[in-house]
Amino acid sequence: SAEPNYDYVIVGGGTSGLVVANRLSELEDIHVLVIEAGGSVYNNPNVTDTNGYGKAFGTEIDWAYKTVKQEWGGGTTQTMRAGKALGGTSTINGMVYSRAQKSQIDAWEEAGNKGWNWDTLFPYYKKGEQFQTPANYSWSEGTGITYNPAYHGSTGPLKVGWTPTQLNDGLAQTLNKTYKSFTPSIAYNQDLNGGQMLGYSLYPSTVDSDLNIREDAARAYYYPYQARPNLDVWLHTTANKITWRNGTEATADGVEVTLSNGTVTVVKASREVILAAGALKSPLLLELSGVGNPDVLSKYNIKTKVNLPTVGENLQDQMNNELAWESRVNHTGTADYLLKKLPAYAAQIASANGNVTRAEDILRFFKIQWDLIFKSHIPVAEILVEPSGNTYTMEYWGSVPFSRGNIHISSSDPAAPANIDPKYFMLDFDLHSQAQAARFIRTLFNTHPFAATAGAETTPSLSTVAADADDASWASYLKPNFRSNFHPITTAALLPKELGGVVDTSLKVYGTSNIRVVDASVIPFQVCGHLSSTVYAVAERAADIIKEQM
Template identity: 70%
Template sequence: MRLIGLALLPLAVAVPHTSHSTYDYIIVGSGTSGLVVANRLSEQKNTTVLVIEAGGSVYNNPNVTDTLGYGKAFDTDIDWAYKTTDQEYASGTQQTVRAGKALGGTSTINGMVYLRAQAAQIDAWETVGNKGWNWKNMLPYFKKSEQFQDPAQYPFLDGSGVAFDPAYHGFTGPLKLNDGLAQKLNATYQKLEVPVQYNPDPNGGDMVGYSLFPMTVHSELNIREDAARAFYYPYHNRTNLHVWLHTHANKITWKDGHNAVASGVEVTLSNGTTTVVKATREVILATGALKSPVLLELSGVGNPDILSKYKITTKINLPTVGENLQDQMNNGLQFDSKTSYYNKSADYVSYPSAAQLFPNSTAVGAELLRKLPAYAAQVASANGNITKARDLYHFFKIQWNLIFKYGIPVAEILLEPSGTMYDTEYWGSVPFSRGSIHLSSADPTAAAVIDPKYFMLDFDLHAQVQAARFIREVFKTKPFADMAGAETSPGLSTVAAGANDEGWADFIKDNFRSNFHPISTVAMMPKEIGGVVDSSLKVYGTSNVRVVDASVLPFQVCGHLQSTVYAVAELKREGSGY
């Protein structure tokens, strides 16, 4: 692939604080959603927009731009590296959840995968009470952001087997996507006992199968296409769009009176000065599922019992702020390779349905259905019945229908050839466990209490184990078996062939990590069943505060979050008129 020097691109923009103290819109967070909203709002020349970002520009940071550099930015100054509590259902270990602290947010450190949800999953948002949130309505907004780069234009993709359906893609949006993965496992997947067929375009609403996926990469320049490169740098000269870097948002400020009308945001500037910047129209939180709920609590929006511990006056009683936290658990298996891969090769992904993953899926589904009332009661009890068991049962039944009636993928399985080995990553895509995040202090710099409750519910472990068994089956099936050597991790001496769930449990729980896909802590759904924002993403009880990020997603998605978050930001900018 030809590499063009970064010097040909616009220079990184240093964005100082300005003398302005009032804006029409203040957006807290410059990540995947925040910069989309800022870009679209500032298209209106008579509208002033301020974006507040705790990090700085990473325009020339090689840990960001390197398309083969996933993980290089972890534990650097651009990674929030949030820490969970010790996980009681997962060997008592503390986990780290990655999130980007930079202009561009988590899109600067993620795996760059652009994969949407299954259509039925988006339709479920409407089923739970969010009118208009369905696949048909969202598809134009998925496409609106995209500048899909036709693989036929790039000689290095010749013969790769790459395919896509132009009906499901946009070609004129700001966000460049590269579809550059080769198809080598197709014959193997089709020879499994329950075949997994090749899916030529997993972004069309049906993800099940063996797939090749686009990535947020600028193909010609061979660099990461993060949210700042797509939605900010090409537009930074707009005089009505301002970004304050190295600026921490402390809390929303309110106008005097009983009504909850936001007046602005209290911030700490890079020089340590604390001040208030005012918003004449709206304050929009776009800081992600592990920051937005805490900002709401610091602002007096949340559970009075929690807020009163830290002498925070309750402005709006919304006890489900910070509840419903959902994340996926990531594990890996490794095998020797009989072929050397001198450069990191493409990632190959499969999305098996329950019927493909579980040999006895009908029995598994029936058993899970019987457990749903107990699951709901267990989650409700764990959070002090803040989320009600009857509501949780309703959500779990929708999730069950998605898995066993609509056939959504229940796992994602990645194969990554590198050197003389095959590395695999896998995770259950729709775990049932629910946790929470809450502030630990009135000090906005204090770490929050994050408890995802990984593996709280036994189906989540069963799905994780079954994905590992699936991988073993792939590696012993020809023709791929002829290319692979011995399993090196965990190895048959650690987890025996044919091991039951208990035999896998120690390896799974001792070696998993967060999949860095936290959602639903400011859930979009009716207030009476635990929602925090309505279908326009406005916080209940406020007149001018919205949340636009992954925290509003009511259910986990099978694809990677960034594609869906981009679309949510596009739709609600245009659909709600703000």
């Protein structure tokens, strides 16, 4: 048959890629191809089981990327999980659907991204959503679930709601009473998805509440639309690099792929190539295509097509330690100390990456982050209470660490593992906030009425980390035992070019005429919610931007 003629080739059929594919293929005369390295997981019980979190880890649908040894993170090597399947990481994630604090999204505009703020993004969170009203399910009775209908969409593809496994044994009410008795008291948050995240809340999930199965990007945005004649998906197909139209301008004309049978071929894109391979892959594909830092590219004999040194820089993740519940906490007291340290922190980050990102730019972002913490009072930690049998596991993370690392290719071979270095715990504030959250959790366990339901602390235990332990003592427990929080972002930053950005406000890669990045790579700052809702919203907005520019 004749070589298919695609207008848009989307690399990565994951959380973002399938949103863009769906929306572009609404236009009947636009031909869209999605290239996905993984296969269909429609019937994979490790995906569909709403209680199956973790079952897919280490299986063939987990990329299980490895970091380099973490110098400040207890010398550990971290596994950064990511879904390798149609639906991407949404097929293996924790299904938590929580957005961001309004001020955090407004900070995108403050950092120089004109038109990217809460008011422009909020309609896209709702556009994608198909909220399932808990009151329609008898099991929701007694659970304590509340919500504000104004924050939710009802006609989008993505089902959001709660599951029959939501506890109705009074724990939510007990925790609520307990938080109210804190000084200062921690309020109940009726619905954390309207831009105010502080407080205790029962979060919704990406789930089909009728069927009690996971709602992932493929179930929401692909399978119901797969009959569209202008939408193709090539599974088990890996993109190697972008191919260029002849001439000096950086215009993509297609993508070199390895098909499932091992054949290497080029698929043409007459309009655009859209990278949606995830924060730990899209920047590498840019580098393999000659877009990046010439010092990195020349090491592997890759000719520089576009000199854009910050590709792969600014990698940010959070550190997850175990102790669990569902809340947002705000701690205070370190504002002045931290403000004074920001210039030194910024200098340390710049020097750790060979000054590819400039200290003065990083300092600017850090001041924005400082304002978010101490002026807008965003939640600086998330704590999940996970009751199971006779155990409460407390899983938590500081939501806005300051450390920034990077990711780069280690070879011109696209199949070679990358150098991934999030630089966890590089800056002492990140350790301090991780330790503060642990102290907060101990306070929770000592506060009634919740305290009455808890026995002795087993992990780390008071004999391992004393009740009055300082940050250094906490470090000896936290650093060897943390894991990646699986929220990598900013490796192809949405920022002005002169501040180290990789994509402009239309998510187009600087210096190219028709390559965009639409995935977690572009998100410029960490959010207090979980990432996928924001990833979906950004992709929804990106699709509209692309349509406007057709």
